[in-house]
Amino acid sequence: MRTRIGIIGAGPAGLFLAHLLHRAGIESVIVETRSRAAVESTIRAGMLEDWVVRLLRAMGLADRLDREAHFHDGVSLQVGAVRQHLDLAGLTGGKQVTIYAQHEVLKDLIAARLADGGEIRFEAHVTALDGIEGDSPAIHFTEAGDARRLDCDFIVAADGFHGPGRDAIPDAARREYQKVYPFGWLGILCHAPRSWPELVYARHEDGFALLTTRSDAIQRLYIQCEPADPIEAWPDARIWDALHRRLATPGWSLTEGAIFQKGIIPLRSFVCETMRHGRLFLAGDAAHIVPPTGAKGLNLAVADVRVLARAFERFYAYDDAAGFDTYAATALGRIWKGERFSWWMTTMLHRDPSETDFEHRIHAADLAYVMGSTAAQAALAENYLGLPFTD
Ligand code: PHB
Numbered sequence: 001m002r003t004r005i006g007i008i009g010a011g012p013a014g015l016f017l018a019h020l021l022h023r024a025g026i027e028s029v030i031v032e033t034r035s036r037a038a039v040e041s042t043i044r045a046g047m048l049e050d051w052v053v054r055l056l057r058a059m060g061l062a063d064r065l066d067r068e069a070h071f072h073d074g075v076s077l078q079v080g081a082v083r084q085h086l087d088l089a090g091l092t093g094g095k096q097v098t099i100y101a102q103h104e105v106l107k108d109l110i111a112a113r114l115a116d117g118g119e120i121r122f123e124a125h126v127t128a129l130d131g132i133e134g135d136s137p138a139i140h141f142t143e144a145g146d147a148r149r150l151d152c153d154f155i156v157a158a159d160g161f162h163g164p165g166r167d168a169i170p171d172a173a174r175r176e177y178q179k180v181y182p183f184g185w186l187g188i189l190c191h192a193p194r195s196w197p198e199l200v201y202a203r204h205e206d207g208f209a210l211l212t213t214r215s216d217a218i219q220r221l222y223i224q225c226e227p228a229d230p231i232e233a234w235p236d237a238r239i240w241d242a243l244h245r246r247l248a249t250p251g252w253s254l255t256e257g258a259i260f261q262k263g264i265i266p267l268r269s270f271v272c273e274t275m276r277h278g279r280l281f282l283a284g285d286a287a288h289i290v291p292p293t294g295a296k297g298l299n300l301a302v303a304d305v306r307v308l309a310r311a312f313e314r315f316y317a318y319d320d321a322a323g324f325d326t327y328a329a330t331a332l333g334r335i336w337k338g339e340r341f342s343w344w345m346t347t348m349l350h351r352d353p354s355e356t357d358f359e360h361r362i363h364a365a366d367l368a369y370v371m372g373s374t375a376a377q378a379a380l381a382e383n384y385l386g387l388p389f390t391d
Helices: 012-023 050-058 063-068 102-115 236-247 297-318 322-349 357-372 374-385
Strands: 005-008 028-031 070-072 075-079 082-086 097-099 119-121 124-130 138-143 146-151 154-157 175-191 200-203 209-213 218-225 258-273 280-282
Touching: 005 012, 005 138, 012 028, 012 102, 012 154, 012 297, 050 063, 050 097, 050 297, 063 102, 075 357, 082 374, 102 119, 154 297, 200 236, 200 322, 209 236, 218 236, 236 258, 258 322, 297 322, 322 357, 322 374, 357 374
Parallel strands: 005 028, 005 154, 028 119, 075 200, 154 280
Antiparallel strands: 070 097, 075 082, 124 138, 138 146, 175 218, 175 258, 200 209, 209 218
8 A cells, every 4th residue: 555644643733744745735644553433432632723623624524513502701710619710712813622532523524534435444554654754654554353454655643652663752852741640530421401601720729620511401520639540530520519618609609400521531642752763753642742631632643743844734735845844843843832721730739749739839829920910811821722823
């Protein structure tokens, strides 16, 4: 098999890239280890930056999003029992918070890609990448037990944090930066009506809590927990008890519902420099991870492939490879700002058992400052809804 761009991974980075390339007349093939059903049902976060929504609309891929997503003018921050609305739309010239679950985005992108005649090979397990330092790299994979080879001009590893892509860059050519937080998030989905009209990010002495939504009848909630907690340590009654305590405000209470999905994720910040080696490029979680508190994961992945798609267009249209040389630096400029914002939101809103009393007070002051300052709120709003592009 042969294609121009061999993409590993049918997540946000891989699928957005395939669509952008298709619109530039550049063919690609996606190789994905999971089944289509697994990709379309994996529960992730759900906040799309304003420009991502506009990009989906410009690509003609936002019909269902426009019908089913939830658009809010802001978010609420809460400290103790004090809840305050931040007017993010007013602070950003009208940008909205769009809540549309990541797997819903993926369903739309997969359906449209297949309708365009695009090739996505599900349940295809990568065994090796070769030739990335030469002119004709190849992805080796197995499909239903058969060994296959996809020859390409370039390989894009959009294969997530645990995928094989990043490891194909020699150790000496990459440097990794990491922070592992001493807490995790327990996330639930439940059948309940909405309790509050927008997201609530709450700092509480017991730990962080986040109220978000999926539909009028399905709500998504998260609470800070021990990262190593087994899910059995959190029977439903304990989850509701923690949520009620952390989110309570005078005269308001959270509406409970039947929990039908729950899981615990660790929180990590991670960046791999570089994002290119020869004819291999990294995009999305393969190169960087953020804790979900800033809602940046998918958005940073799409920002990477926006830059990368342009580099490929420039190469195929004008035989100009300059975009490949600047890809990592351009992408990393935005990534580090996303890392900073995600780290800042996380430290400001969580209870860190390992922090000093001084740091604890500073993080509380950080939040008090945001709640009392329009200037600080404008900075939060700009980062939350998507920094402007400088390229
Ligand atoms: C979500 O809706 O799942 C969500 C929203 C915002 C976050 C994290 C998760 O910061």
